[in-house]
Amino acid sequence: MTVSELNKEYRAVLVEKKQLNEDTFYLSFRCPDIAQKAIPGQFVNISCSNFLKRPFGVASTDVANGLFYVGVKTIGKGTNSIASLNEGDMVDVLGPLGNGFNFEGFDSFILVAGGTGVFPINFASEYLQAKNVKHTVVQGFRCKSQIVMNRPEYVLSTDNGDVGIHGNCCDCLDTLDLSLYKNCAVCCVGPLPMMKAVGAWATKNNLKCFVSMEQRMACGIGICLVCVCKLNAEAEGQEFKHVRCCKEGPVFPYEEVIF
């Protein structure tokens, strides 16, 4: 491995910050390496006011300007400190980390997003768009005020029926004419119950489904083993195995995950 191929911890500047709704922000950082290398489903680990870095899915990249984007929902100290950075402030970043979505071998995709999952799904959609791969984005929100990263062509549901389909993602999915999706896979990023439901829906419809898991992390690069997901390991003669979310994941085939 030559020195230039080595992974690095980058120091990246916050280029732009936008507030998307009450508690969600959209930030771009300058880091040409990450912008160039990241694929959808991968994440970055960003320093904050606290001791450990915080993981965020890559939401978009701007290779020409060397930028990557993340969406940050403020839930605690770390995310709040990142959301209150000013343009021009510096952070330490590791990335791109983990295995993203493996789009190989499929001809069309149904991308399903909930919660902060809209960010990696946005990146997936942009990526497939650029390659002209057929795909549809399905978003599920609690209510209108929560909607972020939406586009007119997306299929939308809200729990309270404010906008879009009244119901959850699966109600949306049921409205799709699956005969139009050839050799299709489902990619879902959202809260656990949503991923479980979407996985079940996909299985019922004989579609391969990938889900992106979240675990508390420390290193983000596979050296501490604190972030494991429980995967089915019958093939290996065991009931289950513990696999690093940050390294082998965060994206796993739905059927392997023990929820």
Add this chain to the structure above:
Amino acid sequence: MTVSELNKEYRAVLVEKKQLNEDTFYLSFRCPDIAQKAIPGQFVNISCSNFLKRPFGVASTDVANGLFYVGVKTIGKGTNSIASLNEGDMVDVLGPLGNGFNFEGFDSFILVAGGTGVFPINFASEYLQAKNVKHTVVQGFRCKSQIVMNRPEYVLSTDNGDVGIHGNCCDCLDTLDLSLYKNCAVCCVGPLPMMKAVGAWATKNNLKCFVSMEQRMACGIGICLVCVCKLNAEAEGQEFKHVRCCKEGPVFPYEEVIF
């Protein structure tokens, strides 16, 4: 005690910062209470990047504008973080703390300063000036580049003879015509060896001498007992006693201090 008489921990803004020499800065903070109450020899305890606050002698006050001044020599993490504050930044401050110089009962003063002692001595001089009390300031420095807070009327020595008298403070003191100082006391703030020498000089000349001690502190307000100075306690039938530098000090009569 009414609420308004209670001591407070203040949040004070850095109003102005000036660099005096390579490693010494002069900062003014807005805090009307401290500006009003402080007397020479008292100190303030200022928050920094580290866990504990850092003590600094009050160097001057501007009561009209509610400002107090401190001079900060950068020697470690805490002083460096304070010196790199920007105008407009906020700090937590306790003060004024400790007992300052007791000028009562004397008619003239010789004020002797070395190191960062020039700051409290500056305040003492301004204070006596305002009251029209006769006093002379003697400053000792290592060399020319170290000189700060100097005024033309001061008696100056440098170790290497760059400027002023070639020698130390005591060499300066020896040049004074003591018959001109009636009922005179010496106030000295500087490195331990200087205070020891000046105290000995004063004793030899039958002058009362006050020195200002430095100890590592935690609370600065007398509740933790980590900052004690060793004082002579023969009067109380003991060899010595431990007295809080932050509360009973930092100014002590020279003859009581066991160096």
Add this chain to the structure above:
Amino acid sequence: MSSINVKVGDLALNSPLILASGTCNFGHELSSYYDLSILGGLSSKGLTLLPRLGNEGCRVAETECGMLNSVGLQNPGVESFIKNDLDYMNTLGTKVIINVAGHSIEDYVGMVSRLDQFSSKIDALEINLSCPNVRAGCMSIGSERDQVSEVVSAMRKLTKLPLWIKLTPNVTDIKSIAYAAQEAGADAIVLINTLLGMVIDIKTRRPVLHNNTGGYSGPGIKPVAIRMVAECASVLSIPVIGCGGVMTYEDVIEFMIAGASAVQIGTGSLVHPTLPVKITEDLIDYVKKNDIDLSSLTGTLRMW
């Protein structure tokens, strides 16, 4: 509903927050910062039979997440305290807790029998079996289950005052020591005193503290304190009082959930003298928002 009153055994406190021994002296200084009657109590600087000058030289070392001290129990001695400070403490409108230290079982016994004569002016005796900064007694007694038993039994015979036993965390098995104290007649266990630590000045190659080692306090010790409170609360029938690294109201609540009936704040007061005021306000907000009595939190920890 929504009060912050708590009880430690039969002793009712109007707040769980107690100023920890050695970080508030006898209250004189802090009473010029706020009205101490908002507190649950104030624990005096550790007292000994005879006056002590404490350790010489540097007594404090800062760390990233706290500090080490090696004051070495400087105090005016119990007689001077009785003469000069006990009445003052009784004017503060908060519970008067006397922290008692010694070099030997005889010292503790002597202290307790003397202080018992002023039992109307004292709400609890906090027996410091844990100071790491003196050569004999204290921590060395507190590290041995049998010695803890012996000293607590001896004191129990001499007083009806609540005996709070303050233990050192520098032991292999805190549970068995706390249990021994309970069985010997303790009314409450205070956990924890400081962790024994050292900081070295790499320029001089000497320990920063002239006592070489010192007691580590502040936020850096909280995870150990919480663990010990939870461990002990699960085996004891007497109350536990938490201590170690409290800087926020959330810390107080964490200790209470772990099993503490009341919570002490030490180093927090050194960093911000009025921090207890802020924490008290925040606790009042918390119980109002959640419409609970704070005391109902004690021991609500559900282990996995």
Add this chain to the structure above:
Amino acid sequence: MSSINVKVGDLALNSPLILASGTCNFGHELSSYYDLSILGGLSSKGLTLLPRLGNEGCRVAETECGMLNSVGLQNPGVESFIKNDLDYMNTLGTKVIINVAGHSIEDYVGMVSRLDQFSSKIDALEINLSCPNVRAGCMSIGSERDQVSEVVSAMRKLTKLPLWIKLTPNVTDIKSIAYAAQEAGADAIVLINTLLGMVIDIKTRRPVLHNNTGGYSGPGIKPVAIRMVAECASVLSIPVIGCGGVMTYEDVIEFMIAGASAVQIGTGSLVHPTLPVKITEDLIDYVKKNDIDLSSLTGTLRMW
């Protein structure tokens, strides 16, 4: 002059800095960040005779000054390690240290006799008598002087490889345990493993870690680690290896002055994977500026 080479007994390291067990896996991941041959050595994730899945549920809790982990010795087992990782570790150009864990003396004996068969590929065995995250063995063995004696003696008979005994700080008297290990034939003592701690989520009122307690590491434990290294170095004739909270080159130097011949970095690598590169550069600068061999610092602490 001005080299950063050190020796741990007969083993020469080109730097005092060793990656601590459990914070570098077997080197695969970090080798994509920097050339690991700049290190003094790399200590493998703790290995057991049989593969272990580790603990379920949340395994990490952050604190202000570090973190708690309860991984529970997840590892592929010694056979898989020998097949898949040992040779790889030997390609890294740094000393290969194998961290050995177990539930019983038999486990340790079994591990050592198996690993001894690969002694040409191993520079030292680090015997983990200190993991706080498994129910039996490890820390419970490491807390008892007699058990430490017994297990070290038993292992000593089976191998000529350097036996580094890694001890737990959660004990009353670390000196006597370290001394027992030395007398039983240890070649070096590694101090410290993690402090046992707990963090509670006050919203759910449950421990953050599903194992309830976990091992506290990072800057917050350094004062305790330095104290234990200094204490043990003063009574041992074998080398001590320091560990606990290293984040800067000054920390490395502080450990060496306290008595460490080499120093491990754990949590520091988790926070900044290339921190060991920075520390190494800074150490090189330091020895150049001061014109000393780093190894000359070991044990230069002058107590008061």
